[in-house]
Amino acid sequence: MTAVVAERRDDAWARLGWVMGAVWLFFWIFPLTYVWSSDLDLTFQLTATGLxxxxxxxYIQTLRATNLHVVTEDYLRARRTGVAGLVALIALGLVLARMLGPNSMTAGPFIVSLPVFFLPWRQMWVVCLGLLAAIFVGSAIAWTWWPNLLxxxxxxxxxSLSVVSRYVxxxxxxxxxxxxxxxxxEQREQVARDVHDVLGHSLTVVAMKTELAKRLVDTDPERAKHELAEVQDLSRQALAEIRATVGGLRVARLTEEVEAARMACAGAGIDVTFPADLSVVDPRHRITMAWVLREAVTNVVRHSRARRCDVELGSDWITVTDDGRGLQGRREGNGLGGLRERVQQAGGRLYLGAGPDGHGTRLEVRL
Structure with missing residues (x-):
């Protein structure tokens, strides 16, 4: 069952909408008044009242049942129930017409409008207009047209009102x-961005550290063990972050991302600088800044071949500049595309271009 069907099923207005149609049964008070104020015998009065x-x-049962089937999108059962009820109403209407004459015309609006609530549009028009024409012609022949005009x-x-109601x-x-x-x-895209940001950064650092450990295993076994221990810690951290992301609990924190960026750059042999005071960043923007820092540093480590990376922060802006090989006409990947969407959702803009001297890459975000 889709979320929309479940929502409609739990919606009291959708489930009880048939009540609005049943309210109009009040107009049967006029034929009943005719029956009981006439000089007809008691048997006739009781029979007419019973009918x-x-x-x-x-009418109430048919309207209620078809409404419930339509709400749950069980259209086949709605049609079967509706047709059975409609046939019964037509039969009752014919008997009442025989007994009450023009006073039985109260049944007309109920019979004509009922198919609106359970038939597909094309079939509904055919049946409703056919019933309307039959009522017009039959009543005009039986009782002339003037008493039935109203x-x-x-x-x-x-x-008309029933059709408009269904359309709306x-x-x-x-x-x-x-x-x-x-x-x-949007939820899937959000999860995809979060998973990319988490795995992209963590796997990049893991790859760098395992490569470094491989080079050190013969020359410096203790250092190699230290790097492998960090790889193990990073893997556990990444697993925890993936679980938190899937559960919708993942929130990037600026101080943690600064430390993670420092570790990633150190593993790749990149000198990185950060501002001494992170408190200059507006608390409203720290989560977005943390995501920007994570993706930017991941790209520096993975693609730039840089030796130096400078991170600058302001109250509502961040820049990440490296001295690597630059963009070289490369298109934005999924990571930068997702980051750009994340920044736009926060009301900011992302700028990507060459560094100040025309070399390297500079990423700037302003919120």
Whole structure:
């Protein structure tokens, strides 16, 4: 069951919308008044009253059942239930027409409008207009057209209102479905960005440190063991971050990302500088700044072949500059694309270009 169907099933208005249709059964008070104020015998009065009450009960049950089936998108059962109820109402309407004459025309609006709630649009138009025409022609032949003119207008008005109500309801459902799909897509993209940012950084550092340990295993075994121990710690940390990301609990922290960036650059042999005071960053922007720092340093370590990296921070901006080989016409990857989306969602802009002297790369984000 889709989220939208579940939402509609739990929506009291969707489940009890049939009540609004049942309210109009009040108009049967006029035929009942005619029955009990006439000089007809008691048997006739009781029979007519029983038929009217049966008509109302069948109408309410059919409307309620078809509404519930439509809400849960069980359209086949809705059609079967609706057709059975419609046939029963037509039969009751014909019997009442025989007994009450023009006073039975109260059944017309209910019969004409019922198919609106369970048939597909094309079939609905055919059935509703066919029933409307049959009522017009049959009543005009049986009782002439003048006494029925007002009831014909009521039939047409009720049918029109029912069609408009269904149209509006389906438009609202379509909007809810679209919003749910957009929300799901955004959630998937968010998880994809988070997983990329976490794994991209961690695996880059792990690759650097395992390569370094491989070179040191013969010349400096103790240093190699130290690097492998850090690889083990990084792997555990990455696993914990992935679990937190999937659970929606992952939040990047600026101080932690600074330390992680320092470690990553050291493992790659890159000299990195940071501002001494991180408190200059506006607390509202620290999470976004942390994600920017993680992705930027990961790209420096992975792609730049730089020897130096400078990180500068302000209250609402960050720059990461390296002296590496530069962009060289390369297109943005998924990491930078996801970072750009993250920055835009925070109300900022990301700028990427060459360093101050035309060499290396400079990434700047302003919020």
């Amino acid at each position: 009217i009450l049966t008509f109302c009960a069948v 009831l014909w207008a009521i039939c047409l008005a009720v049918l 309801d389906e438009k609202q459902d379509a909007q809810r479905t679209t919003e749910a799909r957009v929300a799901l897509t």
